[in-house]
Amino acid sequence: MGLATLIERARLPYVSQWINEDIRPVEAARRTWSFWTFNNYWLLINCNIATFLTGSALIPLGLNWWQAIIAIVVGNILATIAIVISSLSGAYYHIGFSVYSRAVWGMWGSQFAIWNRIFLSLGMYGFQSWVGGQCFELILLSWDPNYESRIPNHMPASTGMTTAQFVSYIIFFVISLPFVWIKPHRLQRFFYVACVVTMVFFIVLLIWALATMGHGGFGSTLDSATTIPQTGGPVSVAWLMLYGIMSTIGSIAAGILNQNDFARLARKPTDAIWGQLLSYGLYSIFTSVIGILVVAATQKRFDGEAVWNPPTIFVRLLEKDDSPGTRAALFFAGVALCISQIGSNVPGNALAGGIDLSSVFPRYINIRRGAYITVLLSPIVNPWQLVNTATTFLSVLSSYGVFLAPMTGMMFANYLVVNRRKVNVDDLFRGHSGSIYWYSYGVNFRAPIAWAVGVAPTLPGFIAAVNLSVSVPAGVTELYYLNYLYGFSASALVYSLLHWVFPAKEVDDFVKNAPSAREVQQHYTDRWEVDLSQACQVLSEDDGSGITHLDMTPKHEPTAVF
Secondary structure (H helix, E strand, O other): OOHHHHHHHHOOOOOEOOEOOOOOOOOHHHOOEOHHHHHHHHHHHHOOHHHHOHHHHHHHHOOOHHHHHHHHHHHHHHHHHHHHHHHHHHHHHOOOHHHHHHHHHOOOOHHHHHHHHHHHHHHHHHHHHHHHHHHHHHHHHHHOOOHHHHOOOOOOHHHOOOHHHHHHHHHHHHHHHHHHOOOHHHOHHHHHHHHHHHHHHHHHHHHHHHHOOOOOOOOHHHOOOOOOOOOOOOOOHHHHHHHHHHHHHHOOHHHHHOOHHHHOOEOOHHHHHHHHHOOHHHHHHHHHHHHHHHHHHHOHHHOOOOOOOHHHHHHHHHHHOOOHHHHHHHHHHHHHHHHHHHHHHHHHHHHHHHHHHHHHOOOOOOHHHHHHHHHHHHHHHOHHHHHHOHHHHHHHHHHOHHHHHHHHHHHHHHHHHHOOOOOOOHHHHOOOOOOOOOOEOOEOOHHHHHHHHHHHHHHHHHHHHHOOOOOOOHHHHHHHHOHHHHHHHHHHHHHHHHHHHOOOHHHHHHHHHOOOHHHHHHHHHHHOOOOHHHHHHHOOOOOOOOOOOOOOOOOOOOOOOO
16 A cells, blocks of 8 residues: 555545534534533643642742732633633634634634644643653552662653653553543543542542641741732732732633634533633632642641642652551542543643644544644653743743733634624635635734734743843833733734724625624524535535635545544
């Protein structure tokens, strides 16, 4: 069998350069996410080790515990608003982030935003998988407390890991693979099981930490004293709290940007809106506060050291006491944490990366293939080195909102201001000048200008935050501390103004001449309520509504694909 034959067999059925079964508008049969599915999704995304570590990124800055909690609460309220806004086009038109990006950036220009999200998925899947390996190591240590020393270490010190740790990572990596097979619209049962295990674990962890901390009480983590001034420059409490708020939003910036990928699966728009509005902040605040309380309650038993990483907490307990009771606690903690990591990592990173890759290469990659490609490529980010500086990595990750916030702001402006909630869904799949979203050569020049305005002023502060040897003026640091709010607002405003000053005629004509937003939404919902193979004939006909349609023809007969 020749290479050309293999390539042809790998092609997906009924595709073009712009569409396949997994990135088309979702039909009713696959719109299976209810209020509780969204609730469970955000429980898993937020009830994990990364959110548990939130306090470790704020308290060392100089904030005390209650100031950190205020920053976390306000940040999560703002993040929840951004998530709901970012979900609207997906909830009402059943299209994902990568497809709607074509309306914002142009058919080809959207590749810039999509590849940003793909690279983040790779990095985060690798990071979360390595943390998952640490969790699985708890299971191995529960069986043999000397597990680490029994395996000869052949890893150079420069890698930041041991052979035993790498073995645990590989095992977790492998046991995650079957869960990547589950398509997004079929995740409900897995979510329910994972949610119950995760929620029980974190509640039990908190109860145990508080009940066993002894008469010594909480450690210095809950000290209300602070040595920094209340106001007056970037090292003051006021500015650090603002930075904490922006960091809290930034930590979920990637999830905000591509939330359409999951909102499009909503049974009805209100499921996506209320299912996220009531759940996201609740679980994020819950886990962050638990992290602060558990660390404070265990601090004195670790000789005053604040141990933030849950797997490390249990390893320290084993070092002090390797009795059967402690080993049993390690085993159940390891199982629960592994389930928690899989529950957040697979949908949040593997499937998200798969959806984005399927939109870039729709002829050959569907969600399942893309998710496995994301998984298999994730080790290239050297996650073992990222985790050695977990707090620093999470701080850098939250700061990456510098680049993502402007993209989210532009999506907001495009949907609510420029398009007035009217989207020509058919034209999102037409890769030529006949599409109203073709703009100029497939690129909406307004988008990169608006994005640059949102990014450039905060970039020096970002560089200084990543490279501590770089010094910038206080005003530049303060602007960087406002990075998500500034980037979102500035890019949304500039994008709207550019479309007002330099209107895109085809888009404006569609918005002015199309019926109400509700009628447009219903029109495309009904229109795409067919199999993709049937849509090839249906969408080639104009029904006289004045809304242009997509001409799709099957490229070859459908074949069995995974």
